[in-house]
Amino acid sequence: MSSDLSSDVTLDPRFTFDFVAFDGDDELDPGSRWSTWLAVEPLCRGPEPRPDWVVTSQAAIDTELGILKTGKEADAFLLERAVPGSDRLGDSCVMVAKRYRGEEHRTFHRSASYTEGRRTRNSRDARAMANKTDYGRSVAAGQWARAEWEALVRCHELGLPVPYPVQVDGTEILMEWIEVDGETAPRLAQTRPEATLLADYFEQLRAVLLTLTEQGLVHGDLSPYNILAVGDRLVVIDLPQMVDLVANPAGAEFLLRDCTNMCRWFAARGLDPRLTDEQALFGELMAVAF
Template sequence: MKTKPQPSFDEEFDELVDTFGHVTGVHSLTGRQKAKKLPTVPAPGVRDRAAQDALSRLGTEDESRENLNFSYQASRHEAGWLRDSLGEFYEHRWFDDVLRLVKGGKEANVYLCAANPTSGVPWLAAKVYRPRRLRNLRKDHIYREGRTDLDSSGRVIEDDGLLHAMRKRSTLGLELLHASWIEHEYQTLLKLHAAGADSPQPFARGHNAILMGYVGDAVTAAPTLNSVDLPRRLVRPLFERVVHNLEILLACRRIHGDLSAFNILYWDEEITLIDFPQAIDPEQNPSAYGIFVRDVTRICQYFQEQGLRVEPRALAGDLWRKAGYRRGPQVDLRYLNAEDAADRGFWEQVRREEEKPG
C-alpha cells in the first residue's frame, strides 16, 4: 500500500493560505504576492487590544524586516516565516543570529540562536510554531476543557465577541486559539522555572514563538531521552528526578499532558522537560487524572526499558494523593482498570478520603 508523502514545508504553507486566505506570518512569505490589506479599524465586537493587534498583523507587512538575514540558510518561505516570527526578538536584541534548525517537530520548529550578550547566556532556543497548528487545533478540545483562553499578553480572554470567534473558529478565532496555545506554554514555563523544575528558562514570547534556554552546545543539541540508553548508574536517579518534576508540576497545578521520553532532553547526565502548550490544570480539566496516568505510564515505560521495576498506576495514584488532589470527579473511572489491584486500591482510597467528614 502506498503511503501518502508528507507535504513539504512550502506545500503546507500554500495549503494554509488556500484554507484561511491569510494567516499570521503567511503574508510575508508569499514573495511578490502581497496580502490583502485589512481595515485598521477594529472589527465589530473586537475591543481587546491583543485581538486588534492580531487583526492588524494579518494585513500589514513589515518592510523593515525584508533584509533581515540569518546565518541559517532557510528556504524562501521558511525565511519569511522566521523573519515574521522572530523579527521582534531580534529587534529587542534578545539574539543576534539564527544559527541552525535544531529540530522540526509536529507543532513547531526549534532553532538555535546566538544570544545577544545582554541576554546573559550564549545561546537561546527559539520555538517557532508551525501554521499547521491552526488545523490541529480541532483535536485540542480535551486539553482546553476547563482551561481559560489567554491573549498574547497572558490575560484571560473574556470578551464575548472574541469567545464567539473562537467557538466559530473564524480566522480571528483561530488566531486567538493559536496565541492562547503559545501563551499557555509560556505561562507554564514561567511557573515551572520559578518553582525550580528542570525545564528551560523562558526569556520572551512573541505572537508566534517562544525564546527559551537552549540545552546542548554549539555543535550538538541535547538528544531526547527516548534516543538515549542510560548508563545503569543513572537509571534510578534520573527516574527519581523525573518523579520530582512531576511533583513540582502538580504543586504548580499543572499536568504536562504529553509527557514521555520524547519530551525530555538529556544532557550532561541531567534531564530537562520540554513542550508544554497542552499542559492542563488538575483541578479544572475533567480528564485530568486520566491524562496524568498516561503521562506517568509513558515515563515508566521508558525507565522499565532501561531495567527499572516501576508500577505506573500505583505511582500516579500516590503522586496525585500526595499533591492533595483528592476530590473524586477528577478521577474518572473510565481511566481506571478494575482488574488492576493498584487502580482498585487507589479508587477505594479516593472514596475513603471523600467520605471523611469535613
C-alpha cells in the same frame, strides 16, 4: 570674542565614537531582524533574576540559524541574538525560537481535551475561535504559545528543570537552547544510560512529577521524547498541553498516562520493577494532590 564658539572648542577624544547608522530592516541580511526584546511588554519577558547570557541590548540583531525540529503544533528554530562586534558576556547567545502554526497548518487534533477548563476572557476572541475564522485561528495559535509561556515561567519559578523562558511575542516563544558540547541535547528516548544513572534519572523525574502534582498541574504529554538528557540531569520540554489537575475533567487521566509512559520506558531499560509500577506512582502523586 568670536561669535562662532565651535572654532574655540577642542573635542576630547575620549568623548568621540564611531557608529554605523541603520535605516530599518532593509539594512540587515536576509533571515535577520533587530532584537525584539524591547518590542514586547515587560510581562512577556523572562522572570528575574535573569541568567547572565540573556541579551537585552537594543543594538542586538536576531539571526535565524536553521530549523531544529518540526512538531505537531509548532516548529522550532535556532536563533542567534548578538550585538555585532561585541564579545562581552550577555551580548551574544543562541536560543530556540518556537513558532506556533495556525490551526489549518497543525497536525495536532486532540487540542480540545487539553483546553477544557481554560477560559478565554475576550468574548470576541471566543466567538472567532468557535467559528474558526482566520482571526480565530490566529488567536488559537497565540493561546497555545501563551499557554506554554505561562507553563515555562511557572515551572522555572518552582525550580523545575525546564528551559529558561526568554520572551513571548505573539505566536513565537524564545527560550534557552539546551545543548551538550555545542549540539542540541539528546532526547531521553535516544539514550542508553547505565543502571546507576537510569535510577537517578527516574528519581529526578519522580521529583518533577511530585512538584507539579503538589501545585495541581499535569504535564499532559510526558514521554521520553519530551525530556532532554544533559549529562547526568534531565530537562523537561514541550509544555503547551499542561493542564490543571482539578479544572480539567481529564486531568487525572492525563496524569496516569504520563506515569504509564515513563514507567514503561524505564522498565524496558531494566529499572527495578518495584519502582516502575505506574499505578503505585500514580497513587503517590494523587496522595499529594489533595
